Amino acid sequence: MPGRDRHLNWHDDAVTSSDGSPPQPPPPPHRAPRSQPARPANQDALAAVELLEAVREDLAAVSLPLALPGVAQSRTEVRNSVAQLEDYILPRYRSLDAPLLAVVGGSTGAGKSTLVNALVGHPVTRSGAIRPTTRQPILLHHPADAGWFEGQRVLPTLSRIRGTLSTEPLPASRAGATPDAEAISSLVLVADPSVPQGIALLDAPDVDSISDDNRRLAGQLLAAADLWVFVTTANRYADAVPWKLLLNASSRDIMVAVVLDRVPAEAEAEVSADLRGLLQKEGLGEARLFVVRETDLDGLGMLPPDSVQPLQVWLRDLAADAAGRSEIARRTLNGTVKALAAKVSAVAAAVREQERAAASLRADAEGAYRDAAARILDATKDGALLRGEVLARWQDFVGTGEFFRALEQNIGRLRDRLGAFFRGEPTPAVRVEVAIETGLQAVILDEAANAGEDTDQRWRSDPAGRALLAADDLSGTAPGFADAAAAEIRAWQAGLLELIRTEGQGKRTQARWLSFGINGLGAALMIVVFSMTAGLTGLEIGVAGGTAVVGQRLLEAVFGEDAVRRLAQTARDDLHARCRLLLAAEQRKFLDRLPPGGTDASHTLADYSSNLARLAERT
Incomplete structure (x- = not known):
């Protein structure tokens, strides 16, 4: 992902339909508009999609109106399960050959946006001291992969906004969407040739944001990921909130890459060893660990190119290996469906308690x-x-x-x-x-x-x-x-x-x-x-x-x-x-x-x- 002297121009208009009509506000998750991609060809896949569609429909109809112990958590589980079926499971089941979606997530101030800018080589998403910085999620993809993301194939409840690149340089503190943007119900699409074909990067809001909407959106995006690039820092890597999400990723058998950011050179060995021990203890021993040392940013707010090179190479290799990408997609999909089975079982128990009450x-x-x-x-x-x-x-x-x-x-x-x-x-x-x-x-x-x-x-x-x-x-x-x-x-x-x-x-x-x-x-x-x-x-x-x-x-x-x-x-x-x-x-x-x-x-x-x-x- 070589560096390029490009800047991102933003269009306030959402991606429109073929007749040029403006976008409409997204409906509730279980009634979200969905594109209708071609169904899988073989009968087993067809039967699987029919089962998943039936599960989505009946889950969306679940009502837990009685104030029983734990009902708030059960209601959240129902909403999240329906959203994940629509955002990830059904789209991925219908198109296993679609590009992998790598969601870059983590704690407030961990440096996610700075990392994304470094991976593509130029400022495309805003970074800085204002919190929360990322309000609108930004999805970066290769131009040849645009068709996979401009429709409603994934994350159908989010409207689309198209961003374009220009040659005018702009520092990272002014790149991307403005920090006071309120339209968190939209997904900014950026076609950038610096992103390898076959993989897309999604800069997500903070998982521990002070904004409830941002936290919910971050959770929704992570649930739609094929792989998760988790960004933390030398003094935040043991925080409870991101670890809860990491454990959720482990339950889905999702591929996780952990980026330990802003690590002082003298503490690198000690902190890295401790973090590896924590990952091993929590069943995430297979997670790849990348270390980004503490360093000064240049005039555009960019990291030195070589600071993220190991992660760039890893992502590029994943993108180049079609069979490997398919295996990752299947592994994550299987793990997600298995986790969904447990969630549906818990919902069934909650419904049964409602029926008894x-x-x-x-x-x-x-x-x-x-x-x-x-x-x-x-x-x-x-x-x-x-x-x-x-x-x-x-x-x-x-x-x-x-x-x-x-x-x-x-x-x-x-x-x-x-x-x-x-x-x-x-x-x-x-x-x-x-x-x-x-x-x-x-x-x-x-x-x-x-x-x-x-x-x-x-x-x-x-x-x-x-x-x-x-x-x-x-x-x-x-x-x-x-x-x-x-x-x-x-x-x-x-x-x-x-x-x-x-x-x-x-x-x-x-x-x-x-x-x-x-x-x-x-x-x-x-x-x-x-x-x-x-x-x-x-x-x-x-x-x-x-x-x-x-x-x-x-x-x-x-x-x-x-x-x-x-x-x-x-x-x-x-x-x-x-x-x-x-x-x-x-x-x-x-x-x-x-x-x-x-x-x-x-x-x-x-x-x-x-x-x-x-x-x-x-x-």
């Missing part, structure tokens, strides 16, 4: 409202609803104690007496219905409120449920529930009257009863529905029991014993079904906050993990 919260809500439905059911069959207003209105309807004696003495005389009663007194029957509606509504409202409070307490005792509820108070009942309950009760009563009307159609001898006593018979049937007296004590048993007998004897006189039993059961079943529907609608205020279930996403991701591991073994 959601199921537990769902069970809490459904259990509370199921218990409420059971309590309402008990209240409708233990005689409790025959107290108070309902009992008083029914007694007004059927008359005094003499009425009961007449009933016991002569059921035939009762028919005549009740017939006259129904014809002349329809209003008391309606009063019975209203009293039943009011009493039943009170029971339903009370139990629904208990279920809401119970569910709210259970969810707030769980971190995930507490986060879903936030500051919202869902205890009690939702607005409009009282009206919905009243409407449902009235609908039940109307259905009950329709049952009586339908049952009486074939009974000609009872035509006049049905004509004049539908509401009365309906009130009697409602009383029978609530006639079990298990919940009553003392005098109430006798009163409620007599009350139920009146209704039952009356209905049996009209319809027969079997028909009354069937009508009562049908009415009771209808009431309970309506109550369950009411409570099911009420519990939606909790369940609607849960993520949708039934996708079996954890099993799908676990299968992907196994398939990716097998793919890495045979690639």
Whole structure:
């Protein structure tokens, strides 16, 4: 990479499409626009690409909405995995013969930009004391390799900006993009014949930058690298942040070259030996180590040419060896896919925990409202609803104690007496219905409120449920529930009257009863529905029991014993079904906050993990 007296001119316009239209802001990573290069020819490669595309699509759809321990890290892992599939794995799988992408990365102030300038022999990227210096990543490639990078083959979420070279000299402190440039979502492409064909250099932002965006971008670029040129210094080589990324590179089996920059001559042997020991200890013993001694820069801010010659030769040799480049690409690709398999497995476990947590919260809500439905059911069959207003209105309807004696003495005389009663007194029957509606509504409202409070307490005792509820108070009942309950009760009563009307159609001898006593018979049937007296004590048993007998004897006189039993059961079943529907609608205020279930996403991701591991073994 001989030195050249060139300077880089920057165009603010991004690389445009064939019709000259301006670029659009990049969409989110999992929806990034992608060029469609030719698919691999052989069937195994086609199957591999289909698997990877399916993994990318399903990973991008993963939602981890519940606030479980470690979920923030899992969400980051999902985003990073999707980005790496789009930025590196799929592009490299589709084109193993593409130039290698060597990302130059490292700590703040390590001298990455100065090193890149030295490798090409002239200032192309800005270096200096201002931090962060590199905001926009700069990709240097041989002019013949331009087609590999101008499209969206790699790093598809970054728009392209084309930089051009000129013969006007410019110092490194003024080269490249301005230090206050904010467009870190773009990739600057520079075609330079000083870069050997078959390899590209990418000057990345600092991995420990004070800018969150810069750090994220640096991580994204390193994840897209075929090989990593890690730049550190004699007094920074043991920093934790870059070592974390080095270990990540080791897990991917990526080729790493470590550049130990600004090394005082007297400390070179000691520092180099210590760094080699650290690399060996962390499984990076195969990493190439290049030392750049501490030296003065020239007037353009350039290192002496011979200071980076060993690294230049190494990169040139890699570029010249097509088979070697392919081997490096395959090695990194295999390692990356293998690491992805482990990440997908971890995501599958995180999704499984989300599914379990959601199921537990769902069970809490459904259990509370199921218990409420059971309590309402008990209240409708233990005689409790025959107290108070309902009992008083029914007694007004059927008359005094003499009425009961007449009933016991002569059921035939009762028919005549009740017939006259129904014809002349329809209003008391309606009063019975209203009293039943009011009493039943009170029971339903009370139990629904208990279920809401119970569910709210259970969810707030769980971190995930507490986060879903936030500051919202869902205890009690939702607005409009009282009206919905009243409407449902009235609908039940109307259905009950329709049952009586339908049952009486074939009974000609009872035509006049049905004509004049539908509401009365309906009130009697409602009383029978609530006639079990298990919940009553003392005098109430006798009163409620007599009350139920009146209704039952009356209905049996009209319809027969079997028909009354069937009508009562049908009415009771209808009431309970309506109550369950009411409570099911009420519990939606909790369940609607849960993520949708039934996708079996954890099993799908676990299968992907196994398939990716097998793919890495045979690639």
